[in-house]
Amino acid sequence: MRQILLLVALCTAALLPKQGAAQSFPVEIDHIYGSARIEARPERVVSLSFIGHDFLLSLGVVPVALRKWYGPHAFGVWPWAQEALGSGTPVVMQGEIDIEAIAALEPDLIVGQWSGMTRREYALLSQIAPTVAPAPGAGDYSISWQQMLLRLGEATGHATTAQSIIARLDQRLADLRAAHPEWQGATGIMVWAGTTGAYTGHDIRGKFLGDLGFVIPPAIQQRSSLDLAYFKVPDEDLSPIDADVLIWLDSGASVDRLNRLPLRRFMRANLEGREIYSDLMLSAALSHSSPLSISYALDRLVPLLEQAMDGDPATEVTSSRTAGILTGGPADDS
Structure with a gap:
């Protein structure tokens, strides 16, 4: 009997997917400029994406070089990804893509989704190492996380690791949608507070709201395209961003501007207390929308969304009140 049970167990194990099984190479990945053929598992990865290093770190890959976007943190890595970086010391690149500097790093893979890589830059980079440019049909900055x-x-x-991460986070998002039916189909928008720049459903921030069940206001979505995931809304007409929930993203210096913004006091989102102020850290987490930053963003954003969407204008959105962003009534003139 014991031998039979052991045989059954061995047969069952053989039928189950092998978690962490070695992935076979070569692989080919299509992109907007053609296809990248990767012959073997890469050891020296250069990330040209403004947010791609977060994704690589979530997979356990520490790039030899990364392209810093913004922020005061070492190696351009924000706190939610510091543990994954560990003792890694990647070369930090900033600004334009430097072909010669990348060649000197001797990479065996270059990844450039969310990078703005031009066809000419791709042609040069692909002579150095297999280069993964933006995905077909997604636009430079319109790919989902x-x-x-x-x-x-x-x-x-x-x-396999990527699939496991996606399954875990997608389940958390599904649970949040189920727990908040009032969010489903409600309009939501993220807006950069420094310029009143709205992010559409093609942008990674708009997609994040979509994962929670919100939809982009029609006036914004109608103006968007794969090549226009963000555009500035004129201060004299804020109606396109007057959504059921309005999230102001800030770099830490726009509170005064928001309180002086013409016509904001007449917006339904303001009068009904449906504005959420997102500070530097939360704004960065939402803007990266990586597997490592999404969990942090949800922990902080979900309670604020619940306050904004409870149907009671008297409920304060704590982040907005703490920052001095006046909601739930006309702003002071002082």
Whole structure:
């Protein structure tokens, strides 16, 4: 009997997917400029994406070089990804893509989703190492976090890990949608407070709201395209961003501007207390929308969304009140 049970167990194990099984190479990944053929699991990855290093770190891949976006943190890595960086010391690049500097790093893979890479830059980079440019049909900055992670997982030999991360986060998002039916189909928008710049449903921030069940206001979505995931709303007409919930993203210096913004006091989002102020850290987490930053963002944002969407204008959105962003009534003239 014991031998029979052991045989059954062995047969069952053989039928189950092998978690963490080695991924076979070569792999080919299509992109807007053609296809990248990666012959073997890469050891020296250069990330040209403004947010891609977050995704690589979530897969356990520490790039030899990364492109810093913004922020005061070492190596351009924000706190939610510091543990994944560990003792890694990647070369930090900033600004334009430097072909010669990248060649000197001797990479065996270059990844450039969310990078603004031009065709000419791709032609030069692909002579150095296999280069993964933005995905077909997604635009430079319009890829979803799930698709971006899957592509990086396949390119680096961590496809199974990528799928597991996506399944876990997608389940958390599904649970949040189920727990908040009032969010489903409500309009929501993220707006950069420094310029009143709205992010559309093609942008990673708009997609994040979509994952929670919100929809982009029609006036914004009608103006968007794969090549226009963000555009400035004129201060004299804020109606396109007057959504059921309005999230102001800030770099830490726009509170005074918001309180002086013409016509903001007449917006329904303001009068009904449906504005959420997102400070530097939360704004950065939402702007990266990586597997490592999403959990942090949800922990902080969900309680604020619940306050904004409870149907009671008297309920204060704590982040907005703490920052001095006046909601739930006309702003002072002082």
